[in-house]
Amino acid sequence: MRWMIFGAALIAAAPAAAQDHAGLARKAYEAHVLPGFEAFDAAAAALVTTAAEHCAPEDLELRAAYQAAFDAWMGVQHLRFGPTEVEDRAYALAFWPDTKGRTPAGLNAILKKRDAAVATPEGMAAQSIAVRGFFALDYLLYDPAAVAAGADSPYGCALIQAIAGDIARIAHEFETAWAGPYGETFLSAGASGNTVFLAPRETTVALFTALMTGLEANKDQRLGRPMGTFEAPTPMRAEARRSDRPRRNLVLSLQALTELAKIMAAAAAPLPGGEQAPETIDLTTGRAVRLAERLTPLFEEVQTPSGRLRLEQDQQAIARVSSSMMQYVGPALGVAQGFNALDGDGG
Structure with missing residues (x-):
């Protein structure tokens, strides 16, 4: 599937002399895109490490790691093409606006059912995007209603760790793609075989x-x-x-x-x-x-x-x-x- 802008009415303006599109792509890649995704990958990995030892919703170290990972996501969340659009990854990280309250409702249902298969990074990856990512942690770590629903229970701990692991997996997939195959594709625009x-x-x-x-x-x-x-x-x-x-x-x-x-x-x-x-x-x-x-x-x-x-x-x-x-x-x-x-x- 071609990137999302294909066929989207982005049209050429009047031709300008000596446009160096390849040079701009490389500059943006080296100074903005790749460093941003590397920082996000590192911050998300740190969130997993912290959650492994600090999984109580009100734990200050867990909250600091969540904030740092969310900060790093904000540095790249506007880059909505390529790897971020595969399997709705960007929305899995940031399901907002949530106009129907699906995130708290879905998480409360999970906390009530306490299905062990869901409370793993792999199980979380199979869930609705509404119960994944940063807005899931926004609810579980900061909303008193989540604690009342069981976010501070052993199952709640496992769920928080699973969501953190899912975030880190996605962040690493982004970094791997941009540092490797997709980055090469981006930098070789117009080359033979670049579809x-x-x-x-x-x-x-x-x-x-x-x-x-x-x-x-x-x-x-x-x-x-x-x-x-x-x-x-x-x-x-x-x-x-x-x-x-x-x-x-x-x-x-x-x-x-x-x-x-x-x-x-x-x-x-x-x-x-x-x-x-x-x-x-x-x-x-x-x-x-x-x-x-x-x-x-x-x-x-x-x-x-x-x-x-x-x-x-x-x-x-x-x-x-x-x-x-x-x-x-x-x-x-x-x-x-x-x-x-x-x-x-x-x-």
Whole structure:
């Protein structure tokens, strides 16, 4: 199966001279993609090691390892092509938004049934994506309802260890693929026999789409969902709120996207229309990150008019990053966005 952007209306802009798509792919791979997946693999492995000795939901070492692994995932979660899309791996790691409460309901059912076959990394891999990954641990480690359901029991310990093992398996599969076969495929776009990236430009399309979709997710989901409406804000819908991660996830995601955006802006700079790209992207991404850092950890301020304005300002700043990419980077690199990789969220 070709990568997800195949046939997705991502079209060429006006041709630009001397576009070095292969050089951009290598730079992004060496400076952003592979280091990110290596860091995630290491953090997920550390989570397994910690959970083996510290499996009580309120254990501070377990919680710290969970937070570190989630942090590392935020550094690569926008790269929604290739290995992350195989077998819904990305959604198995992060089933959100969960609009129907499937994660707590599913985990409570597992805790009630106490099937030993489920409480292993292999058994967990066969379960619904709603009861796997970081949002499963967000519930089991931080929600009093999970403790009441048995998360602090011996079976709960085994379940937490199984979820950690499932996360680590997926993280290692990502790193192995990017360090090996898929990385080679990505870096050899257009070569004879490469049936995934038929031309060098397709890797630029993949990176550009991942970046633009990631920006959209931050604006419309990480900020938009807890904002609700002016009359009815919904801060309880914020991402990973149980583990105090709404602002943390937003900031970390924006920082990762900033890194990728600057790599692409630097590639656009020597090309017609891209001369202003580095300075513009530096300014717009910097503002988006700074505004995110000034928000409260759980976005509680959305419940007041002045607080809501702060979230709206960051939405606007993120939108300016997107428009700057479309104006200065995409055309210079010969691509224009027409695809959204966030089809089919956890609703």
